[in-house]
Amino acid sequence: MLLIHCPYCEEDRSELEFRWAGEAHIARPENIAAISDEEFAEYFFLRNNEKGLTYERWRHIHGCGRFFNAARDTVSDKFLATYKAGMPKQPVPQTGASEKTVETYEATEGDAR
Amino acid sequence: MVEMATRTLPLSGFHGGSSAVRIEAAPPAGRISLRARAEDVAALSGALGLDLPVKPKTSVSGSGRTALWLGPDEWLVVGDLNGGLMQAAANAGVLHSATDVSHRNTAILVSGPGAAAAINAGCPQDLSLKAFPVGACARTIFGKVEIVLLRTAEEAFRVEVWRSFSDYAFGLLAEGARDAAFSL
Numbered sequence: 001m002l003l004i005h006c007p008y009c010e011e012d013r014s015e016l017e018f019r020w021a022g023e024a025h026i027a028r029p030e031n032i033a034a035i036s037d038e039e040f041a042e043y044f045f046l047r048n049n050e051k052g053l054t055y056e057r058w059r060h061i062h063g064c065g066r067f068f069n070a071a072r073d074t075v076s077d078k079f080l081a082t083y084k085a086g087m088p089k090q091p092v093p094q095t096g097a098s099e100k101t102v103e104t105y106e107a108t109e110g111d112a113r
Numbered sequence: 114m115v116e117m118a119t120r121t122l123p124l125s126g127f128h129g130g131s132s133a134v135r136i137e138a139a140p141p142a143g144r145i146s147l148r149a150r151a152e153d154v155a156a157l158s159g160a161l162g163l164d165l166p167v168k169p170k171t172s173v174s175g176s177g178r179t180a181l182w183l184g185p186d187e188w189l190v191v192g193d194l195n196g197g198l199m200q201a202a203a204n205a206g207v208l209h210s211a212t213d214v215s216h217r218n219t220a221i222l223v224s225g226p227g228a229a230a231a232i233n234a235g236c237p238q239d240l241s242l243k244a245f246p247v248g249a250c251a252r253t254i255f256g257k258v259e260i261v262l263l264r265t266a267e268e269a270f271r272v273e274v275w276r277s278f279s280d281y282a283f284g285l286l287a288e289g290a291r292d293a294a295f296s297l
Contacts, residue, residue: 064169
């Protein structure tokens with residue numbers, strides 16, 4: 001079972017207590033009435049869906065109930081860091097795991113046919 | 114003939130348990146869901162007659178009441194039914210939100226050498242005495258329902274659950290109690 005560190009409860013809890021809440025650090029444009037439809041769509045609908053390191057909001061819904069931010073590797077599914085909501089984007093240690101963990105035929109079998 | 118309406122507990126008449134675990138419905142209690150900012154905690158603590166806990170996963174008892182830390186600004190206070198919890202909070206005179214949830218929740222008392230194992234049948238928390246000592250509390254998940262768990266003694270827990278989920282929670286606890294008896 002995946003354990004997630006809640007920065008408010010200050011300990012690791014089971015993933016069952018948490019819920020994903022979308023991409024983090026999306027700032028609402030201050031001039032929301034003035035921006036074009038394309039710019040609004042970019043802000044409102046379009047997400048990066050990055051492979052590898054992503055910053056996401058999570059909620060400890062069956063625990064303290066708080067939203068917080070997490071840096072997660074979408075390839076290895078590892079949580080690299082979690083920190084309280086409202087804090088700026090936190091740097092995370094470079095794991096370099098992303099692309100290398102993808103298994104290809106060549107990598108696993110070589111030329112054994 | 115006029116018959117008086119009598120209020121019964123949602124779990125009255127339920128029974129379960131095993132040789133290792135005793136499960137019973139707790140008597141009615143008064144409860145408030147309390148939200149307040151950090152600067153107002155001291156005044157509310159004075160009005161309620163106990164020090165509201167500010168450390169995660171802890172509870173504090175005093176004046177016949179128990180305050181359970183649920184979140185950084187959220188507590189569940191459990192006391193006697195009609196124990197004046199709402200009035201006590203109102204007497205604090207500081208900005209807060211108190212909601213009477215006495216009849217939203219009901220509680221199940223789980224005790225015995227297999228109590229932790231019975232709860233762990235549906236709850237992912239680490240209930241060892243090191244990680245979850247006496248007095249520790251947490252809002253967590255039990256099977257499909259949300260519960261508030263409080264350890265009242267080394268081998269005794271109080272499970273607070275919403276009344277409409279209490280049938281499910283009691284049933285799953287009874288199953289867990291049976292399994293716990295096999296492993297002890």
